[in-house]
Amino acid sequence: MHEAVPSRRSRGLISWVRRGGLSTLVFFLPVLLSFGLFSWWPILRSLPLSVQRTNFLTTDWVGLDNFTRVLADPLLLTATLNTLWFALLALVFGFPVPVILAVFIAELRRTRGLASALVYLPVIFPPVVAVLLWKAFFDPSPTGVLNTILGWAGLGPLSWLNDGDLAMISIVLQATWASFGTATIIYLATLMGVQTELYDAAETDGAIALRRFWHVTLPQMRGVLLVMMLLQLIGTFQVFTEPYIMTNGGPEDRTVTILMLIYRYAFVSGDYGRATALSLLLAIALSGLSWIYLWATKRWSTS
Amino acid sequence: MKSTRTQLLAPAVLAVAALTLVTGCSESNSGSSGPVSITVAGMPNNQQPELLNNFNRNISDFTKANPEVKVVGDEAVFDVRTFQALLAGGKLPTVFYVPFTEMQGLIARKQIADITSAIGADSMVSRINPSVMKVVKDSSDHVYGVPIQAYSMGLLYNRDLFKKAGLDPDKPPTTWDEVRADAKVIQSATGVQGFGSMTKDNTGGWVLTTMSYANGGTIESADGKNATVDNDATRKVLEFYRSLRWEDNTFGSNFLIGYNDAMKAFAGGKIGMFVQGADAYTTLVSNMGMKPDDFGLAPLPQAAQGLGALGGGTVAIINPRASAAEVKAAIKWLEFVNLRKYGSEPEAVADAKAKVADKQPLGAPALPLFDQATTDRYLGWVKDYINVPRQNYAGYFATAQTLALVPEPPTKAQETYGALDAVVQAVLTRRDADIDALLKDAQRKVQAIIAAS
CATH class of the missing domain: 3.40.190.10 (Periplasmic binding protein-like II)
Structure with missing residues (x-):
């Protein structure tokens, strides 16, 4: 019995190597190291940090105190509502744009390559440069770029980021502009894979373009659409760069987002316990959202 | 479907990873009675060669006078986004410079050294304008830094x-x-x-x-x-x-x-x-x-x-991990490099010459760090080098004392x-x-x- 165990084990190891286990491990190692070191380990480290108070010299366990202080922050509700508002606006305005563009570009024959390149162009801008560029466009004076354009049509001038009601919409405008290129390219690739015989069949049946899109194109894009929507939702709940650079939360906290609160806790107040507590709450909320989303769309996406 | 779900959840979890915060490992210095080594911020970069020369000359003069201390220059400057990381990673220089506005938070979080007992009664520090010194003290009058420049x-x-x-x-x-x-x-x-x-x-x-x-x-x-x-x-x-x-x-x-x-x-x-x-x-x-x-x-x-x-200004602070010997050496250094010029004509002139050569303003508007007599004496020593039209701020200087x-x-x-x-x-x-x-x-x-x- 005692001798049988190691021999069985070594036999298991040999067959594991024979079945390609070693090469699997070698290929898996870079992923393991890079994500482990830069993602998973920090995530694990943040768990204790959220129930501690530390100044990086001495550390005290404070139980749920950090969570209590996060929930007591009057700005938390403001930031949550602002973030939801941003996510909703981005979904309503930002999500359909690349789908429509991709369908149009797919119809092109000779200029499809050029059109894809042009659509992708905004993505080439480094994010901070693009945000600063738009910040200048949003100049509230009558001589600002967007106000000049509005002036040609006899409209405006608008205060853009300086107007509490308009600030978040302006930010969504910029964010949509900056990100629609990538989504369009992905949808375009999906459309190229749409089975053309279905179009032929639809045409034989005399279906008009809009119905063709609705009954043939959309169902075939469904899987990709669902994934893209989930990724967008997760992305928009983490919006930071755009409002941070353009408004830093103003005017009157109308564009403060959850991530901006986390940033302020950590880097302005030096309160890492509170920052990780809110990060964890957001992570839990996003995981929950993803789970519900996948559960709700499971049937539809596999049909 | 199962694999699709894990593939989908993976980015969700990884996205969350971007939110979580990394803490570095920490190291602690043990106090030693032998030779002391300190790192000091404030080292000018290559763009300011004369100031860098002056900084290096200060190090060698200081080391000659204090052979038991080894001084290493550091270009690190304060940034609210990197300070915590410097501290957590053990990379905060022994002597560091922060704006007035940060002092209160640093004291409250106990992230800087209490230097009350390390400042001698004969030190230049004890002659600094009391209303300026208030910025570096807590409610029980403990001292956590040395103001080296002030303005209102x-x-x-x-x-x-x-x-x-x-x-x-x-x-x-x-x-x-x-x-x-x-x-x-x-x-x-x-x-x-x-x-x-x-x-x-x-x-x-x-x-x-x-x-x-x-x-x-x-x-x-x-x-x-x-x-x-x-x-x-x-x-x-x-x-x-x-x-x-x-x-x-x-x-x-x-x-x-x-x-x-x-x-x-x-x-x-x-x-x-x-x-x-x-x-x-x-x-x-x-x-x-x-x-x-x-x-x-x-x-x-x-x-x-x-x-x-x-008021506002700059405060020299000391790394909270510094040993008692390091704190002592650090205070000696920061007085030597920042305050000595107010009490020594050759130092005042050497510092002024380097600033002017590197096109830095000399005599820019500021509040007197010490009493008016000390400030006037210093300005007299460097008057030939002043490159700022101070007559334009006569009103500001006139009220600065009151x-x-x-x-x-x-x-x-x-x-x-x-x-x-x-x-x-x-x-x-x-x-x-x-x-x-x-x-x-x-x-x-x-x-x-x-x-x-």
Whole structure:
């Protein structure tokens, strides 16, 4: 019995190597190291940090105190509502744009390559440069770029980021502009894979373009659409760069987002316990959202 | 489907990873009685060769006089986003420089060394102006740093625009009513916005606080236990903002302006007057190309019951992990390199020569660190090297000795300023903003900030 165990084990190891286990491990190692070191380990480290108070010299366990202080922050509700508002606006305005563009570009024959390149162009801008560029466009004076354009049509001038009601919409405008290129390219690739015989069949049946899109194109894009929507939702709940650079939360906290609160806790107040507590709450909320989303769309996406 | 789900959840989890915060590993220094090694911030970079030479000469002079101490220069400068990482990773230099505004938070979080017992009675430090020293002390008078440069908030104005508008640049406004009137004149004569203010990144609250002081009100009680935002002085400042913005239209149109935005606009001649630290000279002239003669600085106008002006400046602090021997060596060094020039003519001249050779301003507006006699003696030693038109700030220097330096709100100043930013933005972006309601709301928020500390 005692001798049988190691021999069985070594036999298991040999067959594991024979079945390609070693090469699997070698290929898996870079992923393991890079994500482990830069993602998973920090995530694990943040768990204790959220129930501690530390100044990086001495550390005290404070139980749920950090969570209590996060929930007591009057700005938390403001930031949550602002973030939801941003996510909703981005979904309503930002999500359909690349789908429509991709369908149009797919119809092109000779200029499809050029059109894809042009659509992708905004993505080439480094994010901070693009945000600063738009910040200048949003100049509230009558001589600002967007106000000049509005002036040609006899409209405006608008205060853009300086107007509490308009600030978040302006930010969504910029964010949509900056990100629609990538989504369009992905949808375009999906459309190229749409089975053309279905179009032929639809045409034989005399279906008009809009119905063709609705009954043939959309169902075939469904899987990709669902994934893209989930990724967008997760992305928009983490919006930071755009409002941070353009408004830093103003005017009157109308564009403060959850991530901006986390940033302020950590880097302005030096309160890492509170920052990780809110990060964890957001992570839990996003995981929950993803789970519900996948559960709700499971049937539809596999049909 | 199962694999699809895990594939989908993976990015979700990884996205969350971007939010979580990394902490570095820490190392601790053990105290030793033998030779001491300290790292010191403030080392100039290669762009300033003369200052770098002077810095290196200081190190070798210091090491000759103190052979048991080894000094290593470090170019690290303060940035609120990297300070915690420097500390957590054990990379914070033994001697480091931070702005006045950070001191209170650092003391509260116990992230700097208590150096009370390490400062000798005969030290230059004990002769520093007591109202400046207040910034580096806690409520029980423990000392956590050495101020090496100080200034007060003042009214900055563009002398060139004053001339163009037919105003006398040597007679800046001395009351807020005059500020309002001059802003109108500048605006109508030049088309440039007459007055301006920073409004975001906590600077809006910072300026509102100093203007409240000038009008006789505070933001927190002296013990830092109660919010006092809802007061008549702050109401007066907001009314002042409202009049310039909505009645006179001399306040411009953008009210999401941070420190750098305002500085660039002022250096470029796009703002007539604004409230800012008097130390802005160096940044405006050396880095942003403003002509020295265009830079105007007046003392912050005070109402009859005005309390004074908020102060600012630079403090030398010591790494909280430093051993007792390192603290002692560090204090010796920071006195040697920062304060010696006020007591030794050759040092004053050598320092001045290096600054001028590297085109750094010498004699820029500042508050005297010591008594007036010490300051005058120093200025006498370096008078041949002064490259700043100091006669333009005669008014500021004249009040520097008498105008009280009022400290920042004692509890969570930065968060408090953040809450006040929203009030300032409201008054400037909404014509119908209800100042009474805004102050009531801010009072409640600041009280909540104090309660959470």
